[in-house]
Amino acid sequence: MPLSRLCAAGSLAILGISSLAYSQAPAKAATKASSAASPIPETTISINSSTPLAQRVVAYAIDAKYDPKTHTLDGAEVLTYHNLSGQPLDHFPFHLYLNAFQPKATWIREAKAMGTRDVEYDKWEDKRFGSEDIQSFEVVGFGDLTSKLEFIQADDDNKDDKTVVQVTLPKPIAPNDYVQFKIKFRDKFPETQARTGWKRDFVLGGQWFPKVGVWWHGAWNCHQFHATTEFFADFGVYDVKLTLPQDEVVGASGVRVNEVKNSDGTQTLTYHGDDIHDFAWTASPRYLVGEDTFQGSMGPVQLRIMMQPAHWSQEARHAQILKQTLDHFERWYGPYPYKTLTLVDPEPDSAAGGMEYPTFITGDTTWWMPDGLKLPEIVVEHEFGHQYWYGMVATNEFEEAWLDEGINSYTEVKILDSILGRDTSVMNLAGMTAGERELQRMQYTAFADFDPMARFAYKFANFNSYGGVTYGKTASVLLTLEKIIGEDTVQKAVHLYFMRYRFTHPTGEDFLKTIEEVSGKDLGWYFKQAVYGTQVLDYEVRSFNSVPTNWYEKNAKEKKGETVYDSTVMIHRKGDFLFPVDVEVKFDNDEKVREQWDGQDRWIKFHYNQRAKVKSVEIDPDHQIHLDRDNFNNSRTQEPHSKPARKLENYWIFLSQCFSQFLAWWAI
Amino acid sequence: MTNNKNLLSAGLHIVNRHKRFIVWFWVLNLAIAWFGAIAFRQAITSTLDHSVLSGRLVHGFDVPVFIEMMSRPDTGSTEVPTKSSAHFGLVFFLVTLVFLPGVLENYTNEGRLSREEFFRACGRNLWRFIRASVLFAILAAVLSSVLFPAEEKLAKVAGNSTNELLTFYTEIACFAVIFLVMTCIRIAFDLGQIDAVFRDQRSVVRSVLRGFRFAFRNLLSLLSSYVVIAIIAALILFVGVCIWHLAVPPSSILGAFLVSQLVLILLLWTRFWQRAVGAAFYLRAMAVVPAGYVAPEPIAPTTAVPAPVSGPPTEVPPV
Numbered sequence: 010m011p012l013s014r015l016c017a018a019g020s021l022a023i024l025g026i027s028s029l030a031y032s033q034a035p036a037k038a039a040t041k042a043s044s045a046a047s048p049i050p051e052t053t054i055s056i057n058s059s060t061p062l063a064q065r066v067v068a069y070a071i072d073a074k075y076d077p078k079t080h081t082l083d084g085a086e087v088l089t090y091h092n093l094s095g096q097p098l099d100h101f102p103f104h105l106y107l108n109a110f111q112p113k114a115t116w117i118r119e120a121k122a123m124g125t126r127d128v129e130y131d132k133w134e135d136k137r138f139g140s141e142d143i144q145s146f147e148v149v150g151f152g153d154l155t156s157k158l159e160f161i162q163a164d165d166d167n168k169d170d171k172t173v174v175q176v177t178l179p180k181p182i183a184p185n186d187y188v189q190f191k192i193k194f195r196d197k198f199p200e201t202q203a204r205t206g207w208k209r210d211f212v213l214g215g216q217w218f219p220k221v222g223v224w225w226h227g228a229w230n231c232h233q234f235h236a237t238t239e240f241f242a243d244f245g246v247y248d249v250k251l252t253l254p255q256d257e258v259v260g261a262s263g264v265r266v267n268e269v270k271n272s273d274g275t276q277t278l279t280y281h282g283d284d285i286h287d288f289a290w291t292a293s294p295r296y297l298v299g300e301d302t303f304q305g306s307m308g309p310v311q312l313r314i315m316m317q318p319a320h321w322s323q324e325a326r327h328a329q330i331l332k333q334t335l336d337h338f339e340r341w342y343g344p345y346p347y348k349t350l351t352l353v354d355p356e357p358d359s360a361a362g363g364m365e366y367p368t369f370i371t372g373d374t375t376w377w378m379p380d381g382l383k384l385p386e387i388v389v390e391h392e393f394g395h396q397y398w399y400g401m402v403a404t405n406e407f408e409e410a411w412l413d414e415g416i417n418s419y420t421e422v423k424i425l426d427s428i429l430g431r432d433t434s435v436m437n438l439a440g441m442t443a444g445e446r447e448l449q450r451m452q453y454t455a456f457a458d459f460d461p462m463a464r465f466a467y468k469f470a471n472f473n474s475y476g477g478v479t480y481g482k483t484a485s486v487l488l489t490l491e492k493i494i495g496e497d498t499v500q501k502a503v504h505l506y507f508m509r510y511r512f513t514h515p516t517g518e519d520f521l522k523t524i525e526e527v528s529g530k531d532l533g534w535y536f537k538q539a540v541y542g543t544q545v546l547d548y549e550v551r552s553f554n555s556v557p558t559n560w561y562e563k564n565a566k567e568k569k570g571e572t573v574y575d576s577t578v579m580i581h582r583k584g585d586f587l588f589p590v591d592v593e594v595k596f597d598n599d600e601k602v603r604e605q606w607d608g609q610d611r612w613i614k615f616h617y618n619q620r621a622k623v624k625s626v627e628i629d630p631d632h633q634i635h636l637d638r639d640n641f642n643n644s645r646t647q648e649p650h651s652k653p654a655r656k657l658e659n660y661w662i663f664l665s666q667c668f669s670q671f672l673a674w675w676a677i
Numbered sequence: 678m679t680n681n682k683n684l685l686s687a688g689l690h691i692v693n694r695h696k697r698f699i700v701w702f703w704v705l706n707l708a709i710a711w712f713g714a715i716a717f718r719q720a721i722t723s724t725l726d727h728s729v730l731s732g733r734l735v736h737g738f739d740v741p742v743f744i745e746m747m748s749r750p751d752t753g754s755t756e757v758p759t760k761s762s763a764h765f766g767l768v769f770f771l772v773t774l775v776f777l778p779g780v781l782e783n784y785t786n787e788g789r790l791s792r793e794e795f796f797r798a799c800g801r802n803l804w805r806f807i808r809a810s811v812l813f814a815i816l817a818a819v820l821s822s823v824l825f826p827a828e829e830k831l832a833k834v835a836g837n838s839t840n841e842l843l844t845f846y847t848e849i850a851c852f853a854v855i856f857l858v859m860t861c862i863r864i865a866f867d868l869g870q871i872d873a874v875f876r877d878q879r880s881v882v883r884s885v886l887r888g889f890r891f892a893f894r895n896l897l898s899l900l901s902s903y904v905v906i907a908i909i910a911a912l913i914l915f916v917g918v919c920i921w922h923l924a925v926p927p928s929s930i931l932g933a934f935l936v937s938q939l940v941l942i943l944l945l946w947t948r949f950w951q952r953a954v955g956a957a958f959y960l961r962a963m964a965v966v967p968a969g970y971v972a973p974e975p976i977a978p979t980t981a982v983p984a985p986v987s988g989p990p991t992e993v994p995p996v
Contacts, residue, residue, distance in 0.1 A: 209839050295839060319841040357841050376841055432739065440738050440922055447741035455748070627729050640742075641749060644729035653731035654722045655930050657743075661717045661762070663937040665710040669766035670941065673773035674948040675863070676817075677810050 057308030063512035067245030097181035102231035106216035109234040110139030113169035119236035139199035149189040204364035211356035235467035239406035261290035285367035365395030381438030415483020452481030492633035494528035502527035546586035549642035555622035593630040596621035688954030713765030717758035778802030784956035910947035
């Protein structure tokens with residue numbers, strides 16, 4: 010981002026920050042009535058809008074100093090909270106996410122038992138340790154309440170888990186009143202886990218500050234940090250001052266509004282974010298930064314692409330997919346209102362790739378990534394999608410992960426299909442192809458009957474089931490929904506859902522009702538099975554045959570085009586998911602017949618009396634049912650066609666010969 | 678360099694003079710692999726032969742379709758076909774062990790051995806070759822237990838660097854060193870086996886030691902010859918796979934078969950070439966053995982004169 014622009018924005022921001030800046034004033038001076046706390050600022054510095062877009066509940070002003078040698082951060086946070094609960098609040102829970110990275114914490118226990126997507130915990134290593142210690146906790150009007158803090162473990166009663174801390178105030182905060190918390194804390198970042206921490210000289214500061222829970226549906230919603238869960242927070246304003254060495258190249262959520270070189274060799278960078286619900290940052294001395302602009306419907310979006318030096322040649326590739334994705338989201342789902350988007354290519358092997366924070370995402374690539382492998386494109390598209398499904402439509406990721414990861418997987422399939430091709434959106438390399446929609450489906454089919462989509466993320470059977478159902482099944486459910494209500498209708502519904510619920514915390518019910526509203530159909534029968542159930546969809550062509558009607562005649566000879574056949578086709582519903590299907594029957598005179606079956610019974614037979622034999626039968630000939638667990642049994646041909654098997658056999662023989670030649674010639 | 682060139686061309690001359698061995702070994706290689714693939718064929722045909730979906734594997738290679746096929750219960754575990762092919766791979770290993778002495782006997786003779794002589798050489802040397810293989814396995818295991826952990830450690834250290842490519846370069850360098858060390862050992866054993874065959878040496882250890890002596894006295898020349906041939910083999914594989922990918926239509930089973938088998942024949946040819954280089958070198962070395970050396974009774978082929986050495990041993994060689 011050009012510096013002149015930053016400075017102009019900075020002067021505005023400083024005005025906002027000054028009222029929130031952490032004060033070292035003695036407790037006595039601060040013990041005024043809570044109503045004296047500053048209200049939430051109405052700034053619009055980081056958005057392309059002249060008015061706030063969200064109902065702002067929180068304002069965070071954080072002054073943080075990071076020491077890259079010890080991977081520690083000392084922070085002073087001033088949190089202003091607006092009580093919009095409609096009732097007096099006397100206790101406030103806070104997330105201390107970094108405490109998850111301790112051997113007895115719930116996160117590590119679950120990760121050890123179930124596995125995670127990138128870190129193994131065969132043995133505990135000290136570098137994995139992370140912590141977030143509150144050193145002092147003051148509430149304006151009530152003084153120092155550090156001693157009143159207590160860790161709570163509402164989810165699993167694990168007394169060793171310190172990821173949620175609660176404070177009870179001496180007096181409740183009245184409805185519509187403000188309360189201000191002044192918190193001093195010290196972070197010890199772990200070596201990267203769960204998209205936060207350090208690796209070599211890189212650091213990703215995610216979930217790094219004490220963060221208040223969400224008052225939602227009449228209660229506090231502040232879950233412990235689990236191995237399969239992500240986050241949930243209120244919208245607000247963030248003003249963050251980061252002090253770190255001058256050689257560090259820094260990227261962060263929001264816009265950079267000020268930059269000061271300090272005499273001790275450090276720099277202090279100030280960032281401001283409006284209408285966001287989290288703040289993340291990264292630093293490394295080795296980032297190479299590319300800048301670009303996307304002209305969005307609400308105004309220009311500055312794209313900042315921070316690449317590893319060995320990946321610099323892929324900067325254009327990242328910029329291109331980012332812009333293409335932005336373009337599709339704007340056209341299909343709604344406007345991107347923020348002025349910035351920072352895309353970070355994190356340190357290799359850092360378990361920091363593929364993560365989303367407001368206006369800040371991490372990609373994932375390697376130095377050798379061929380053009381035909383679309384991993385960088387997939388990750389960038391997916392993480393950008395989270396700006397919509399999580400960033401703006403801020404659903405509860407602890408309880409309804411399918412609403413962010415799942416809907417995002419669906420839009421990922423749609424957009425990558427459009428940009429990279431339906432069958433080549435994952436791979437188009439050396440004659441091999443793979444499409445995103447099929448991989449999403451396969452991710453689900455391996456764990457089809459373990460968990461429903463609508464299950465709390467930390468209650469899934471295991472990590473793979475969580476991933477398969479939350480990502481893969483949701484995408485497949487929505488793709489299959491296109492068959493019922495049409496592709497355009499689903500797109501309209503998702504668009505309406507975004508426009509209606511952006512900057513709020515909708516639920517799954519809100520999403521499903523929006524679909525029913527747009528389609529004008531009662532889809533309860535489908536959602537009950539697909540969203541709330543674990544029914545498995547599997548139809549098969551059980552059998553078919555064609556018998557000459559004159560089979561009993563002696564010396565009867567079959568003549569093509571003349572002999573009349575009684576043909577029977579049997580379709581079987583193997584699974585317990587009821588779904589209407591189309592069946593295409595082809596005859597050997599090239600005639601085709603399309604049948605429809607509601608799938609209510611366990612099987613159905615179709616009978617024909619024609620001058621042709623049945624040549625093949627195919628269920629779902631248009632390939633619209635993405636929930637079907639087994640695609641191979643969806644069709645059957647009368648005559649075997651051995652070419653596919655012979656082709657694979659040839660590969661197999663070639664590899665076997667290579668192996669045996671190598672063995673023989675090397676070892677003798 | 679000239680010496681090296683001569684060695685390569687001498688080896689090439691030998692291997693081209695006995696092309697039939699390559700053909701025979703290729704036939705065996707293919708037949709054995711074909712038998713090994715029966716389990717795989719049976720596993721996939723039930724899934725593929727009557728499904729419309731399998732067409733997506735013919736006109737391209739749809740990876741999700743392939744994965745779905747492999748993960749179906751009907752296809753079964755990949756363990757059975759993999760084991761089957763591995764076992765048949767061992768059969769080819771044993772076949773090579775049996776017939777290689779006959780090949781080397783031919784390589785060290787000017788003429789062509791009769792079938793009887795060929796099999797006699799095979800039988801006479803089988804036990805020696807088995808012992809040589811065991812010795813090689815022990816030595817390779819010892820070296821591997823040192824070299825691979827060292828490679829791992831170096832790669833780990835390099836992994837701490839902020840230079841992302843350092844790990845890659847370190848691994849490449851380590852694997853190059855491991856390849857060279859193993860090739861040296863392989864050269865020594867190749868020469869030992871030739872010695873066992875040529876001198877009818879019963880003591881395998883003595884032959885192998887002799888192989889090591891020869892190898893290390895002429896390491897540069899032998900190693901460079903072997904490495905050049907190995908590079909040619911790598912190029913053949915690379916170019917062959919490229920042709921397979923670019924020139925053969927995805928649906929052409931015959932085209933793919935022909936190209937893949939041509940690649941495999943050429944790979945066999947390169948390894949025979951290495952063996953022939955060893956034989957050529959050995960024959961040259963034997964041409965200048967020490968004065969006190971008593972040549973063993975050569976195996977007298979009935980159809981050809983034994984390979985003549987270039988002159989009577991008269992002086993201590995600068996080998």
